[in-house]
Amino acid sequence: MAEILVLVDHVDGDVRKTTTEMLTIARGVGEPSAVFLGSGYDAAASTLGRFGAAKVYVVDTPELDEYVVAPKAEALATVAAAAEPAAVLIPSSPEGKEIAGRLAVKLGAGLITDAVDVTAGDDGLTTTQAVFAGGYTVQSAVTHGTPIITVKANSATPEPAEVTPVAEPVEVTISEQARKARIVERQPRAATGRPExxxxxxxxxxxxxxxxxxxxxxxxxxxxxxxxxxxxxxxxxxxxxxxxxxxxxxxxxxxxxxxxxxxxxxxxxxxxxxxxxxxxxxxxxxxxxxxxxxxxxxxxxxxxxxxxxxxxxxxxxx
Incomplete structure (x- = not known):
């Protein structure tokens, strides 16, 4: 089966539900492989394995945490260029959409945003996409290059498929251009005790x-x-x-x-x-x-x- 890359949405290794949803969708159309950017992979490994990520590309370089978005897009582009996947799935968060847009430009590929499902057919992958503020649902497909697809949260029910993930470290070189916007301060959101x-x-x-x-x-x-x-x-x-x-x-x-x-x-x-x-x-x-x-x-x-x-x-x- 064709390899589908899934960008892991996490905070210091705490994997968000959006990732398990995307892994579930990816299993329906190919062989899911996760791309883990940043630190904390050891904490994330069990969750990724539980939902079917047999292979995990791990990129852990300081620039991913020190700068805004651009280094992540470059790192993901490096992985995608080497893996040549059938598609790349990315969360439809503000950051995810920016990464997806930059990745599409770097790979010369088509981009679909806010997909709620992905299916495989004789002509490749087709997405179900919510458009016009969710007022319409359409079927869309990328006709050029590797499909870059952002997936809306709560699009699928996460379904476990236990495997033992194998980590594959990836060395990347972050360009000077990608290091223009540095993060100078972080302030964690105050805990409310309520669910996300x-x-x-x-x-x-x-x-x-x-x-x-x-x-x-x-x-x-x-x-x-x-x-x-x-x-x-x-x-x-x-x-x-x-x-x-x-x-x-x-x-x-x-x-x-x-x-x-x-x-x-x-x-x-x-x-x-x-x-x-x-x-x-x-x-x-x-x-x-x-x-x-x-x-x-x-x-x-x-x-x-x-x-x-x-x-x-x-x-x-x-």
Whole structure:
């Protein structure tokens, strides 16, 4: 089977769910091999092996952590040029898309972004791609060079396929041009004790209707063991950090339960949560567009409705 490269999404060896999703997709169309850039491979090896990465190209050079994006694109290009894979899968994160764009230029290859599936046919690989803020789904294929494909989070359910990974160290030379933007400071995000937004099975999001008070949203999320999200309107108003924005210009989530509180349902928000399994809407405006997506809806003030729900959940769990 043809080799499919999967760029590992990790933080110091802590592999994110997006990687296990991509490895699962890759196994359906070829033989997945992981590309691990940076330090921490020993911590990541067991997870990569559990989801079918029999071979792992490991590139560990200081420039990958000291500079912004460009060295990663050069390192991945070195691996891809030597391996000659059938495709390269990369997370559809802001960094992932930049790496993918740079890689496509370096390899002279076609690029597809925001794929939600990849299938193999007689004419090569075909992707299912979400376009126009998730309003349409199309079939796309690269016609020139190695397909470079960014995959949206929550596009597949990770399926284990236990193997013993074999690490293959790769030496790369990072150009002077790629070392123009240096990282001078890092500040870790404060821990909240809640699950990662893109990986949570329950997400409670607040919008303009919160009026800046996310207390009821956070309390319901904590009662459900879920993550907190926010609409673009809430983020742009400075009520909640951008890292928690759900939507076309934020994170894409696909939890088992999504609660939208005080969110009208603009198309850019719907693009980031419309694949949620169950959607509950709380809004004072009975005509809010988001009610069209709701499995369950409550017309009411979130500051009244959410505390009642939190109290009842807490009572039943005690």
């Amino acid at each position: 937004l893109t990986e949570a099975s329950v997400v409670v999001s607040g919008g303009r209707g919160t009026g800046g008070d996310f207390g009821p949203v956070e309390e319901l999320a904590d009662a459900l063991g879920g993550a907190v999200g926010a609409s673009r309107a809430a983020v742009d108003s400075g009520w909640y950090p951008h890292a928690y924005q759900v939507g076309q210009t934020g994170s894409t989530v696909s939890p088992q339960l999504y609660v939208a509180a005080g969110i009208s349902g603009a198309i850019q928000h719907r693009a980031g949560m419309q694949t949620s399994k169950t959607i509950v809407v709380v809004n004072k405006d009975a005509e809010a567009p988001i009610f069209a997506m709701a499995d369950f809806g409550v017309v009411g003030d979130l500051h009244t409705v959410l505390p009642q729900a939190t109290a009842e959940i807490t009572k039943r769990r005690s």
